[in-house]
Every structure is written in C-alpha cells, then in structure tokens.
Amino acid sequence: xxxxxxxxxxxxxxxxxxxxxxxxxxxxxxxxxxxxxxxxxxxxxxxxxxxxxxxxxxxxxxxxxxxxxxxxxxxxxxxxxxxxxxxxxxxxxxxxxxxxxxxxxxxxxxxxxxxxxxxxxxxxxxxxxxxxxxxxxxxxxxxxxxxxxxxxxxxxxxxxxxxxxxxxxxxxxxxxxxxxxxxxxxxxxxxxxxxxxxxxxxxxxxxxxxxxxxxxxxxxxxxxxxxxxxxxxxxxxxxxxxxxxxxxxxxxxxxxxxxxxxxxxxxxxxxxxxxxxxxxxxxxxxxxxxxxxxxxxxxxxxxxxxxxxxxxxxxxxxxxxxxxxxxxxxxxxxxxxx
Amino acid sequence: xxxxxxxxxxxxxxxxxxxxxxxxxxxxxxxxxxxxxxxxxxxxxxxxxxxxxxxxxxxxxxxxxxxxxxxxxxxxxxxxxxxxxxxxxxxxxxxxxxxxxxxxxxxxxxxxxxxxxxxxxxxxxxxxxxxxxxxxxxxxxxxxxxxxxxxxxxxxxxxxxxxxxxxxxxxxxxxxxxxxxxxxxxxxxxxxxxxxxxxxxxxxxxxxxxxxxxxxxxxxxxxxxxxxxxxxxxxxxxxxxxxxxxxxxxxxxxxxxxxxxxxxxxxxxxxxxxxxxxxxxxxxxxxxxxxxxxxxxxxxxxxxxxxxxxxxxxxxxxxxxxxxxxxxxxxxxxxxxx
DNA sequence: ATGAAAGCGCTAACAC
DNA sequence: GTGTTAGCGCTTTCAT
Numbered sequence: 001x002x003x004x005x006x007x008x009x010x011x012x013x014x015x016x017x018x019x020x021x022x023x024x025x026x027x028x029x030x031x032x033x034x035x036x037x038x039x040x041x042x043x044x045x046x047x048x049x050x051x052x053x054x055x056x057x058x059x060x061x062x063x064x065x066x067x068x069x070x071x072x073x074x075x076x077x078x079x080x081x082x083x084x085x086x087x088x089x090x091x092x093x094x095x096x097x098x099x100x101x102x103x104x105x106x107x108x109x110x111x112x113x114x115x116x117x118x119x120x121x122x123x124x125x126x127x128x129x130x131x132x133x134x135x136x137x138x139x140x141x142x143x144x145x146x147x148x149x150x151x152x153x154x155x156x157x158x159x160x161x162x163x164x165x166x167x168x169x170x171x172x173x174x175x176x177x178x179x180x181x182x183x184x185x186x187x188x189x190x191x192x193x194x195x196x197x198x199x200x201x202x203x204x205x206x207x208x209x210x211x212x213x214x215x216x217x218x219x220x221x222x223x224x225x226x227x228x229x230x231x232x233x234x235x236x237x238x239x240x241x242x243x244x245x246x247x248x249x250x251x252x253x254x255x256x257x258x259x260x261x262x263x264x265x266x267x268x269x270x271x272x273x274x275x276x277x278x279x280x281x282x283x284x285x286x287x288x289x290x291x292x293x294x295x296x297x298x299x300x301x302x303x304x305x306x307x308x309x310x311x312x313x314x315x316x317x318x319x320x321x322x323x324x325x326x327x328x329x330x331x332x333x334x335x336x337x338x
Numbered sequence: 339x340x341x342x343x344x345x346x347x348x349x350x351x352x353x354x355x356x357x358x359x360x361x362x363x364x365x366x367x368x369x370x371x372x373x374x375x376x377x378x379x380x381x382x383x384x385x386x387x388x389x390x391x392x393x394x395x396x397x398x399x400x401x402x403x404x405x406x407x408x409x410x411x412x413x414x415x416x417x418x419x420x421x422x423x424x425x426x427x428x429x430x431x432x433x434x435x436x437x438x439x440x441x442x443x444x445x446x447x448x449x450x451x452x453x454x455x456x457x458x459x460x461x462x463x464x465x466x467x468x469x470x471x472x473x474x475x476x477x478x479x480x481x482x483x484x485x486x487x488x489x490x491x492x493x494x495x496x497x498x499x500x501x502x503x504x505x506x507x508x509x510x511x512x513x514x515x516x517x518x519x520x521x522x523x524x525x526x527x528x529x530x531x532x533x534x535x536x537x538x539x540x541x542x543x544x545x546x547x548x549x550x551x552x553x554x555x556x557x558x559x560x561x562x563x564x565x566x567x568x569x570x571x572x573x574x575x576x577x578x579x580x581x582x583x584x585x586x587x588x589x590x591x592x593x594x595x596x597x598x599x600x601x602x603x604x605x606x607x608x609x610x611x612x613x614x615x616x617x618x619x620x621x622x623x624x625x626x627x628x629x630x631x632x633x634x635x636x637x638x639x640x641x642x643x644x645x646x647x648x649x650x651x652x653x654x655x656x657x658x659x660x661x662x663x664x665x666x667x668x669x670x671x672x673x674x675x676x
Numbered sequence: 677a678t679g680a681a682a683g684c685g686c687t688a689a690c691a692c
Numbered sequence: 693g694t695g696t697t698a699g700c701g702c703t704t705t706c707a708t
Contacts, residue, residue, distance in 0.1 A: 003685060014695045019687060027693055049451040051685035054392035055700055061431070061453075068417050070618060075413035079406050082434050091453070093399070094432055096420050113387040115399075115429070225622035254622060261624050280408060284563035286596050286624060341701060352679045357703060365677055389701035393684055 002043040011039035022047055061091040062307055063116040065107035067099045067124045071224075072279040073249065073296075074122070080300030081120065088308050099222070101125040111139040118307050123147040127189045140310035142303050147191045154310070156303040156322045158294035160192055163326040164199025167246050167274040167292055170328060172207055174335045176244035176272055179204075180235045182217040182228050182256050183248025196248045196276065214240040219252060228255025236263060242271055250275035250282045250291055257285065257333065273333040287332030295324030340381040349377035360385055399429040400645055401454040403445035405437045405462045409562075410617040411587065411634075412460070418638030419458065426646050437560070439463040449477040456645045461485040465527045478648035480641050485529045492648070494641040494660045496632035498530055501664040502537025505584050505612040505630055508666060510545055512673045514582035514610055517542075518573045520555040520566050520594050521586025534586045534614065552578040557590060566593025574601060580609055588613035588620045588629055595623060595671065611671040625670030633662030 004022075008015045013036060020028055021036040039045070053059045064081055066074045078094060085092045093116055097103030104126050111119055118140035124147055126133065131150045134141060143155040171179050181200055185193040201211055217231030228247060232255065235242060245260075247253035253275030257267055265271045267287055275282060278293035302322045309315035330337070342360075346353045351374060358366055359374040377383070391397045402419055404412045416432060423430045431454055435441030442464050449457055456478035462485055464471065469488045472479060481493040509517050519538055523531040539549055555569030566585060570593065573580060583598075585591035591613030595605055603609045605625055613620060616631035640660045647653035668675070 004687095005685080015685090016687075016696080017694055020694080023687085029693065032693080046447075046450045048685055049453045050388065050392045050395075050397065052687075054388045054684090054702090055686045055688080057388075057700080059388065069407055069413045069420075070410070070417045072408070072410065072413070075410070075416075076408045078413075078432075079408045079434060082407075082432065091431055093429055094416075094420065096417060109384070112384045115387045225619070229622060254619075258622050258624050281563070281592075281619065284567060284593050284596050286599050343701080353702080354680080354704095355678055358678080361703085363677095367677065370677080386701055390703075392686090393701075393703045395684080 063119040084304035159326040160195035161199040163292040164196035168203035171244035179244035180215040225255035228252030229259040232256035232259035290334040298324040401457040422642035497664040498533035499537040501630040502534035506541035509582035517582035518553040563593035566590030567597040570594035570597035628672040636662040
C-alpha cells in the first residue's frame, strides 16, 4: 500500500504538500495540485484515515445512541440523521442502548475513547436525576427527546404537550367525550408519556372534563403494537364506553385499532383514533391513521447541524434548546371535519 | 488526559505491560494486573482507541451497507446485526446506500480507507454483471441477500424460491386458484423478485396451472406499502378475479390488504394473503399477516460470525455460502387449516 | 512474565 | 505556496 511519502516522491513535492492537497487546503498552485493528483491516481493511493484521525484527534464520526432501530420512529429518525450527517461529511456510529441504563452509560463513555467526536443521545432509561452525568463530559453532546433535561447541554426536542393537546382537541371537537389514553407509564420519569398525558389532561380540563382513570391504558412494557392492543383491550374490558383514543405513539395506535376492530368497533364511527409520530405505516393502516407529526426531519437536521457546529467551533457559547414544530396530519381514523 | 505511559509509571511497570493487561493478554501475574488496574482507576484512564487502531491496523469496526433503515426488514436486520456484533466486541458503521449505485460503490470503497475492517453488504442497485467488483477487494466482505452472487466471496442468504413456493402452496392447498403476485420488477436482475416469482411459478406448474399475466402486480418503485396498495389496485382494475395474494414482502402485503379491504374484499374469506419477511408489524395488522420467516436472526448471527472469523483468521479458506432455513408463520390472513 | 526500542502514516507548528 | 521537523499513543518485535 503506497503512503503519502510515496505520492510525494512521485510528484516531486513534500508529504506536507500532498497532505494539503488532499485536505482541501486552498492556497496551492494549480500545477502542483495537478501533479499531486496525477501521482495519487497513478499509484492508486487511498489516504489512511486512521493515521489522519490519530494525528488530528478528530474522527469525523459521531455517535447516535437510540433504544432500537426496529422501532419505526427510531429507524426513520436514524435514516434522517445518517443523511444529514452524510451531507456534512460525517460518519455515524449507531449504538442501540436497548432501553437499558448500562447501554446508555456505555454510549456516554464511548466518546472518551476517541472513536467518536461527539454524541447524539436519545435517552430512555436514564432519568432526570441522572442529569448531572451530562455535565463536563469533555465532548459535545446533543440531547434528543424529553426523557431528561439540562440547561447545560444542547437539546433538540418536540412539542409533546402541544401535540397531545391538539390530538385530544381534535377528538373533543368531533364531539367525543369518552377518550381513552394508550401509553401510560407507572414509572415517574419526565418522559414523553407524562408530557403527552399533560397535554391530554389540559385539553380535557379546558372543557371542564375530569380524567376518568378507567380510560387510562397502561403500556409499561414498551410502546410496541402488541402492548397497544393489550392496553386497549384492558380499557374495553374495564366496561367503560370509549368513543375516542389518544395513543402516545403510532405503534400503540395501530395496536389499539387492531384490538378495537377485533371487538367489532368501527373506526372512526364508533371510536376515533389519533396517534403520535407520523411513521410511514400510519399512511397505510386500515383506516389510515390520523397522527401528530412531531417534525422528525427538522429534529434530525437541527441536531446534526448543532453537533457539527460544536465540533467546528461554529456554535454559540450558550447551550441551544430547539423545539421542532408539530402539526396534526388528519387521515381516516378520525371523522372528516366539516 | 493520562496516557498509557502515565499508568505505567504509576503502577511501576512498563507501557507494554499496561497494554498487555488492557488487551486481555493472559500471561500476566495477578498482582501485576491488579496494580495496573488500580492505576487505571486512580487516573481515570481511558485507552485512546484511535492510537490502538492506528498502530494495530484493525479498527474493530465493520461496515453495514443496506438500502435504508426505515424499511422494517432492514431496521430489524440492523438491530440483530448490531447485537451480534456487540457480543463480539465489534462496532458497526451503517452506510445507507439509498438503493443507488453510487451509494453502494462508495460503501465498497470505504474499507480501503481503513475506517472499517470489513463489510456486510446487502446490494440492491448493483447487479450480477458487477460481480467482478467484489473480487480482490483487499478486505473481507460478506454478501447478504440475492441481488448478486459470486463464488469468490462469503454469502449469507435465504430460501427465496422455497419460501415463495411454500407460500403459494399454502394458498393452493386452501383451494385458491386465482393467485395474484405483488412485487414484480421489470428490471432483469437476479434479485429476490425473480427468485420469489420462480417459487410462485413452480408451485403453480406443479399443479398444472399456467401463470396469468393479469395477476402480476408490478412494484418497480420499491417494495413499500404504498406500492403494494397500488399494485393490488392495478390487478383488481384489470378486471380479473382474485382469491389469493402472494406478496414478495410484508410491506407490500400490508399495502395490498389495505387496497383489498378498501374495495370491500374480506380477508381471508374472499382473498387470502401471504407476505414474506415476518417483520414485527405482520403480527398486528388486521387481520394478522401469514408470512414467510426467512430466518433473519440466523442470517445476522451467521453473517457477523463469518466476518469476525475472517478478521481473526478463523474462517475456512474457501468462501462460505450459508442459506438460512425459512418457515411459514400462519396467521389470520389465510384460512385455518383443517 | 515483563521490558526496551522502534515506528505505524499522518498533520501541527513553524520556517522560509 | 511549500518544506522541515517533530511527535501523536499505542503495539510490534525482540530480548531477557
């Protein structure tokens, strides 16, 4: 394998000049650049990225710590993030944390070993009480989601309360009053579940309706379809009438629709359903799912841009908090509005 | 940041001994190991992975080139591969190729730059005619899927023909004779589409049935749900009776079910549907989808093990071809067998 | 079972 | 605009 010194010899220049050419250093005579590139081609030279990384201390790789890619929200988010990174010449090392504390702590340690320059971190197991773990990490970190907050790190998140309130309002506007919630968690974390429940509660309160505990569907084992179906079945089994459902993500909503239809409920006539996330599947369910688009593409783009700016020193001194705009996407699972 | 020399000084040993301890070299006196580990803890030392990589020439990172993670099959496959790699102490750099030739060629070039030690490659745009591109790459490559074949590289794949034949037989056994196919491609590649069509054709031929071209649903724009719905609608619009559907993946099948139900067909009574892949969604559709489980977990495990063995020199000299076993998972979209 | 010396291939810092 | 020098922090090689 030829090295930079071989290229330099062949081109009749120094290794540093070859390095300059290959790094895009601008002040180089055109004739020199051409000579160097010709030598590169003739030798079939490919730069040894590991030597460059070692010497420069920058890998050009950022970590992405998410619970799991099989969940459509994270799979689609990962695609958006990989694309945003690619456009900036960054590679991404994905570390699925499996919803575990150890997995997330391991992801936080990784950049210290210098394999990645910074981290995009979507916590699911760590809690608000662990926020101090994000201080003085020694590398740039961008927090995603709403599991924890810190005034000391960059954070990109979504309008959880507003989204859930808008979803609930949509059902209330359609005259629904027995609105179940799917996706409650017993654990007292500051995560999406609590925020989305707050939106639900606020929407009801604004119309003077109190929360009926029999309408709360619990999904402590994860926001998968199966748990959505189970939680919906639990609510129906409790014997309470239901004419609307706010699910805390689309997978839960699709599972809930399944449970409703198995029990002979018609959607949206008997029960109207709203999800959260706008995953691709939401377009093709039967009926298609009305849902909250949390602005996923914007989240990916802003998060990567922010991390990139931190790495290049282009970001502001103060930590940035970016909240993407949500919007409701109306489809067949809710009645058409007049 | 402390270096290995700092740890060595503190522990009263040489840098090499520290290196030996941290690399798991077995022949080290227990007392020495303890002294070294104590020094590591006291200094809060973390090894500089980039220096290790640079010197050793091995990154411990393998590339995974797949079309996109948003497609559930690839998202779930990626999770399985990441887990199999994690168990072996390997990191994975995912490179979505976006179904493009350039994306796939870029992925093939990446290991030459030494950022990854080897590559797991699931081609979608390259074709059989490009197989020579896989020769003499200078790094270990494991091919996934059936887009291209080569006798010169390791290959892990699935029983495409057998799976599609079994899916078709299941419908034939149920008395269905007007069986549509969803997922035909016009491009003459050696991919899954052609193999699965072969299985379909063989199953029909075994019963003396010829293929009716009006029953072929084309999905050249990708195997997404929307295209499955569109292809199914095209077949129905052609005015031919349909009592069964073999879809070449689950997303197409779910889209086809949507189109069938929109047009008032009952599943499985009017039309029975079988998919391919056994993605998680297949369990929660309405009705739940009968599908071919291609052995995805086995594919991930074997592919990573094979690449790992190549990197450590433990693999056999000859290229390995591993074909995972398929099995049919019967659910509500096909009639119950007596 | 441990140590000493060498050097991987590149870029930072500075010289000219 | 380009060259010189030095050295990043580890592992390899070889010695003991």
